[in-house]
Amino acid sequence: MRGHNRAISFMLRVGLFAVFAYAGIEKWHNSRDFVEQIANYQFFPDRSPWVALLLPPFELAAACSILLLSRAWRQAGAILMLAMLLMFTVAMARAWTLGINIECGCFGKGSPTIGPLSFVRNASLIAGTLVLLWFDRESTAKSGQV
Amino acid sequence: MAAMSHRSIVRIYGAALPAALRLFVLCVAAVSVGWFANRLRNEPIRLTGYETPTQCSEASASPSSSVMTAQEVSALCGRDDVLFADARDEKQFEEGHVTGAIHLSCTASRGDVGQLMTQLSGKHQLVVYGQSTAEARQVADGLLRQTKRRDLDVIVLDGGFAAWRDTGLACSSGACDHCSESSSHARP
Numbered sequence: 001m002r003g004h005n006r007a008i009s010f011m012l013r014v015g016l017f018a019v020f021a022y023a024g025i026e027k028w029h030n031s032r033d034f035v036e037q038i039a040n041y042q043f044f045p046d047r048s049p050w051v052a053l054l055l056p057p058f059e060l061a062a063a064c065s066i067l068l069l070s071r072a073w074r075q076a077g078a079i080l081m082l083a084m085l086l087m088f089t090v091a092m093a094r095a096w097t098l099g100i101n102i103e104c105g106c107f108g109k110g111s112p113t114i115g116p117l118s119f120v121r122n123a124s125l126i127a128g129t130l131v132l133l134w135f136d137r138e139s140t141a142k143s144g145q146v
Numbered sequence: 147m148a149a150m151s152h153r154s155i156v157r158i159y160g161a162a163l164p165a166a167l168r169l170f171v172l173c174v175a176a177v178s179v180g181w182f183a184n185r186l187r188n189e190p191i192r193l194t195g196y197e198t199p200t201q202c203s204e205a206s207a208s209p210s211s212s213v214m215t216a217q218e219v220s221a222l223c224g225r226d227d228v229l230f231a232d233a234r235d236e237k238q239f240e241e242g243h244v245t246g247a248i249h250l251s252c253t254a255s256r257g258d259v260g261q262l263m264t265q266l267s268g269k270h271q272l273v274v275y276g277q278s279t280a281e282a283r284q285v286a287d288g289l290l291r292q293t294k295r296r297d298l299d300v301i302v303l304d305g306g307f308a309a310w311r312d313t314g315l316a317c318s319s320g321a322c323d324h325c326s327e328s329s330s331h332a333r334p
Contacts, residue, residue, distance in 0.1 A: 057180035
């Protein structure tokens, strides 16, 4: 990986780590509100406590693995992050098309209401994760490391 | 060529398997940490017996209409993106209505706003009036929920049709032009 690619990769890792770690901690901290926020999506509302319990540790695990662990684990973390981002985007798009006017719940209590900006933010995070995966794939191919 | 593609398949397969395994380990770790951390909390999240809220909370409240006086509403007259809707009964509509208004009960029957949606295409403001503000507000909020259009600003005429008429603003009489087609189907 060339110097500037490495720098971009590092900045992306730090940025994604910060976003996911913050989101995970906020959700965990305000888990009761988070349960309600998930139920508001009207997407299996009776299962919302399970989602509220599992989502923050998943976000923290993904965040830690992309910044603190080795490249192989970083890839797994980025894939997990990508899967979560796609899931969030689908849930938000569903609520948006149904006209359900709710807080997105992305960063716990006081999150912004679902709107065009939420989709722009998610698209940016997805793009960042894909770029990170691409850089890692490139460097893995060059070094021959799995 | 074939040997190369075979080699790439082996490489991809070989790389994907450990990646999937790591992903699995990551997920198991997250589930375990979440589970145990929840048990250690003073007030853990109860996974069973959760009662789903009957209505969305706080910021999640559904959008509501706004109320404007007859004078304020008159400033919207003649604009292409504004539609006036009369929520009163047919007889009252025939006796007098805001010029250019449509009659709601024939365009938006119970649970069916299809025809109204057609008339709302290209419109960004819907002014609803009735006999009173409260009556129109109820209809307006119902329409907001049914149309599910975020770009539509629904306005309730304060004081109903009487306020409009008393202010001396433009009124018309006669049956709704848009009703003739639907009433032949809907009414006996």
